[in-house]
Amino acid sequence: MEQQSGKRIVVLSGPSGSGKTTVVRCLVESAPVRLVKSVSATTRPPRPGEVDGDDYWFLTRDQFLQRLQGDAFIEHAEVFSSGFLYGTLWSELDRAWAQGGWAFLEIDVQGALRVVQQYPDAVTIFLRAPSAAEFERRLRSRGTESEEVIQRRLATAAQELQQADRYRYTVVNDRLENAVSEICEILKAEEKARNA
Numbered sequence: 649m650e651q652q653s654g655k656r657i658v659v660l661s662g663p664s665g666s667g668k669t670t671v672v673r674c675l676v677e678s679a680p681v682r683l684v685k686s687v688s689a690t691t692r693p694p695r696p697g698e699v700d701g702d703d704y705w706f707l708t709r710d711q712f713l714q715r716l717q718g719d720a721f722i723e724h725a726e727v728f729s730s731g732f733l734y735g736t737l738w739s740e741l742d743r744a745w746a747q748g749g750w751a752f753l754e755i756d757v758q759g760a761l762r763v764v765q766q767y768p769d770a771v772t773i774f775l776r777a778p779s780a781a782e783f784e785r786r787l788r789s790r791g792t793e794s795e796e797v798i799q800r801r802l803a804t805a806a807q808e809l810q811q812a813d814r815y816r817y818t819v820v821n822d823r824l825e826n827a828v829s830e831i832c833e834i835l836k837a838e839e840k841a842r843n844a
Contacts, residue, residue: 656750656842657741657767658683658835659760662775663805665787667821671775672754674828680836683752684744689715692732695792709733722766723759736763750835757811771838773831774815778822 660675662668676683689705691712700706707715712733716724724735736753744751750771753763757774764770787798812818817834821827 655745655767656681657753657763657770658750659753659755659763659770659772660775660831661755661757661760661772661808661815662821663777663808664801665784665805666775666777667824667827668754668775670824671821671827671831672752674824675831676752678828678832680832681839682747682749683835684747684749686736686740686744686751686753688734688740688755689721689737690732690734692730692734705737723755723762725756725758727756735759757808757814761811761814771817771834772815773817773819773834774812775819775821775827776809776812778820 660668660672672685676685687701687703687705689707689712691707691709692704694700694703694706698704698706712724712735715721715737716735720737720739721735722738722741724733726732727734734756736755736759741751753759755763760772764772784798784802787793787801793801817831819827819830819834
């Protein structure tokens with residue numbers, strides 16, 4: 649029988665502007681359990697400074713669809729009606745488990761629900777900004793997106809917030825240190841429960 653400890657998954661979701669990327673970076677460095685961040689695949693072009701295989705696996709649409717036909721993804725979606733595809737490769741979960749770690753997925757709500765269908769004991773955490781106004785401020789402060797994209801992200805965020813109760817945990821990212829600390833406590837408790 650396969651050991652349960654080999655299949656540990658943490659899923660972190662939250663609207664754009666909730667601070668996911670920064671929280672993920674901090675958790676990979678300081679979590680009380682070994683977290684191996686899953687690298688998502690995407691058909692969008694790299695942004696300046698992004699590295700293939702580190703930030704994302706950058707695939708052409710044909711490559712993505714070919715892998716999709718080959719059942720290489722645990723979850724995938726077209727995000728923000730951008731025409732770009734995103735997904736989590738099964739190989740990323742296998743990579744984390746081969747390293748003796750928890751597969752750490754930073755994915756959208758839709759993807760998270762697909763993962764939970766296959767791994768009901770996945771630790772799911774929904775990260776949110778302290779208020780809608782703060783969320784919009786963070787989104788605008790990036791200065792990387794058009795008003796149209798910002799409005800689309802705000803609409804998507806409203807839909808995602810309605811799904812927060814489908815997660816096992818919700819963490820408010822009011823201060824980075826507090827959010828990271830709270831998630832570390834969640835992971836510590838989950839690890840202890842699984843080792844009991």
